[in-house]
Amino acid sequence: MSYVASGGEFNRDTNYITTRITADGRDGYPVESGRYRLVVARACPWANRTIIVRRLLGLEDTLSIGFCGPTHDQDSWTFDLDPGGVDPVLKIPRLKDAYLRRFPDYPKGITVPAIVDVGTGEVVTNDFAQMTLDFSTEWTEFHREGAPQLYPEPLRDEIDEVAQRIYTEVNNGVYRCGFAGSQESYEKAYDRLFTALDWLSDRLRNQRYLVGDTITEADVRLFTTLARFDPVYHGHFKCNRNKLSESPVLWAYARDLFQTPGFGDTTDFVQIKQHYYIVHSDINPTQIVPKGPDLANWLTPHGREALGGKPFGDGTPPGPTREGERVPADHSAG
Template sequence: MAAYVASGGDFNRDTDYITTRITADGRDGYPVEPGRYRLIVARACPWANRAIIVRRLLGLEDAISIGFCGPTHDADSWTFDLDPGGVDPVLKISRLKDAYLKRFPDYPKGITVPASVDVRTGEVVTNDFAQITLDFSTEWTAYHRDGAPDLYPEPLRDEIDEVSRRVYTEVNNGVYRCGFAGSQQAYERAYDRLFAALDWLSERLRNQRYLVGDTITEADVRLFTTLVRFDAVYHGHFKCNRHKLTELPVLWAYARDLFQTPGFGDTVDFVQIKQHYYIVHRDINPTGIVPKGPELSGWLTPHGRESLGGRPFGDGTPPPPPRESERVPAGHGAG
């Protein structure tokens, strides 16, 4: 069983990812090419959820296939438990680790999602989750759907990057810093940092609909995947319990606004999210019991954020409904 709690007190995430990029000019040896790459994700994982959302918003389904790992994994690898026989139907592997070892036989780090895999060779290309979504927006433009939004508009990139950095360090990673703290002092420091950032976000979003500009950007995608997991997991499991999301009026309305936007809430599988955290993190939850709650119907209630203006997709249009093979199973969402 893997250990997640930081033995030294403060949790520090290993951010040394495979930085190879898939680009239009192929400068790293992996050119943009429809059908060549498979995006491996797990609905449970917030970092992977970003990639699922961006791929769908941009309409890259025909260009980049997707494979879903199950919600739980052992200390060794994410696995394809959801597929017949436990084998990915395209890569023909049962463990994502196989794709990592195919390229790096002595790969020393954890096997993470999302990961882009070269279907031709079966080798992992990258697991750099932050760069994957930016490259979807900037390198795969020739294969975006008609009406795809600009999630990383050039005039706003500096501000998007600045906001995203703070969201990452203080919120996306901040909840883990609370949950994996190895001492009371480390936990309390992390707790104070997290809620200071949530207070800052509440003020920022009080009078503007989105984090940067008047449309949905990469920054909103990155914040959403943490907020949507907050009450189901982080409030209790990670002890981020000053307030529930539902008790933070601005952020709760903002999160509902995004959840009800096509491409966001229809990618969220609350059952798998809870199974992942409560079953995998046995050093935090030794019984492996998965909580029955919280009640989810509130995600579909009116949010009132339209009054702030803004155009969710800018000059673009909402994505069509998800494909049948990519839909969240019935009973796993908020409906």
């Protein structure tokens, strides 16, 4: 399967299944405890967002989670981590099965994260950007006591504005570098990416979080790209002006989040590296997965507490990661 853009510049297809699960059920899918299953892959940055937000808000008892393996074929993400390669709740071996159950002629790529209606086995949505916002705003009945306000109403316009730039220039910017099909498009993408990272460094130099003085949706969206930067994007995607660990402000910021419950404990560095270096065989034909980088430095002091702010505002950290949802110790920096 080819990932490099034959025309030069990589353009992501953003036409997702936009059905929403809401408190009033206006799209036919009301929020209900136990009705839906969130299907993710720890390797995927878009899916990693949903894992973080679900954990921060305490939705584990309400919304079950299924983990695909770190690699996929041209056809689908698969449940190869589960016994027999079958999801224990949905009883399917491939995520594609849930897509086809709702859309028999589904013409597009099978993506994670996806939410599946357990009763019908049909995919409801794969619109990752809206998904986490709805967790914050539509699923409030099931939030844990002390859940943080990740999308507080007074800050939504600013969060949206910052998140949009993070998406176009950073989250997608690294892919624009990695999947570029010409030298010219790569260099243009590279310049855009590092212009944005410099902007973020300036923004975070004197404030602990991106918007306001607590963690918000904007921080979640930036974190999943930063966590993958040195293990994958710096080398594999040629985003190599400098490593994250050589960017003092962003490196301290990323470590601050990593050491916050919900962030580092949902990050699986082994699966992250396996995914990119094995799946993108047109970029890495040998499919050899690099051994480094050393991860111990993720746990070093970051000093960002001096900027003030409280990670969870008036709320509290989430409790320990649930049994069966923990990242293996040898896959993390722990």
